[in-house]
Amino acid sequence: MAAVSQLQRQFIEYTTSLYNEGYLDDQFTQLQKLQDESNPEFVVEVVSLFFEDSEKLLNNLATALQQKIVDYKQVDSHVHQFKGSSSSIGAQRVTNVCVHFRNYCEEKNLDGCLRCLQQVKHEYILVRNKLEALFRLEQQILQAGGSIPMME
Amino acid sequence: MGVISISETPLHVLAVDDSNIDRKLIERLLKTFSYHVTAVDSGIKALEFLGLQDVENFQSFSPSPEVEVNLVITDYCMPGMTGFELLRKIKESKSLKDIPVVIMSSDNIPARINRCLEEGAEEFFLKPVRMSDVDKLKPYLSKNERKTTDEEECVSNDSSGAMDDDDGGGGNDGVEARSDEDEQIEKDQSLLILPP
Secondary structure: HHHHHHHHHHHHHHHHHHOOOOOOOOHHHHHOOOOOOOOOOHHHOOOOOOOHHHHHHHHHHHHHHHHHOHHHHHHHHHHHHHHHHHHHHHHHHHHHHHHHHHHHHHHHOOOHHHHHHHHHHHHHHHHHHHHHHHHHHHHHHHHHOOOOOOOO | OOOOOOOOOOOOOEOOOOHHEEEEHHHHHHOOOOOOEEEOOOOHHHHHHHHHHHOOOOOOOOOOOOOOOOOEEOOOOOOOOHHHHHHHHHHHOOOOOOOEEEEEEOOOOOOHHHHHOOOOOOOEEOOOOHHHHHHOHHHHOOOOOOOOOOOOOOOOHHHHHOOOOOOOOOOOOOOOOHHHHHHHHHHHHHHHOOOO
């Protein structure tokens, strides 16, 4: 059982760091509260949807910003969606970049938008990697016969 | 002395949101409160489900006898028909106007919130919607048409309550960007000037 408690400690430390560093906010905790025996995969399912959505949105944003004449309303619409979905899963840093991104859209500032696109892609990849690592840790705990600690 | 519902059928909520993530979330949230949920991705599909036929005008009403909706909860920003337009169609319909409607939005725009409440929305939730928000729906969900005031608590239609987000969640950035929908609201407003 030493392995399990070690993994559980690792899980708690990792999760805590994700919150402290602002990768995740309270909304992620809300998602975890919605997971139970009748919906044991709820968090992974929602996060997977987020990953799928985000890849599409990033592609759409890149395309929209490459146009000769940029349609900033269209760009803003994509960012609005990205802001919404990231906020819904608690990916705080992604959401924060989206806020700035929308401001640049309103100003029709191409440079600002392109920078934000890079930034939001960067933050998305970071949080995706961290969430995947978190899910792997969860799997390890479960496979070792332990239970996932509830984060307060 | 209130009217007690002895029906065992769970209360039915129609959720409307074009985001698949948010649809999944709201569905799960509602189900934790044991509501029966139907989730659709557009206002048009919502009206069709409610029984309003004729996509262009939604004038003709032919409800399905099996379908009874006790509350509609809808996103505000949706392509095609916005949540505000959906709210209006429901309140304009003789057969549907008594169904309580709740609006959700990720943008904290006071003018938008007020407009929705004035148009008859019972509550306005800022996204991401939480369990504490869904908990507020209880008084509006009743099997009976009449609200029994002594059995159910009076919920004040306090829009500031909807805006107070003490945990600083991601959706509350205070960006008051005007959108097409808000411009449309102002246009519609000018058409609603009543004769003296």
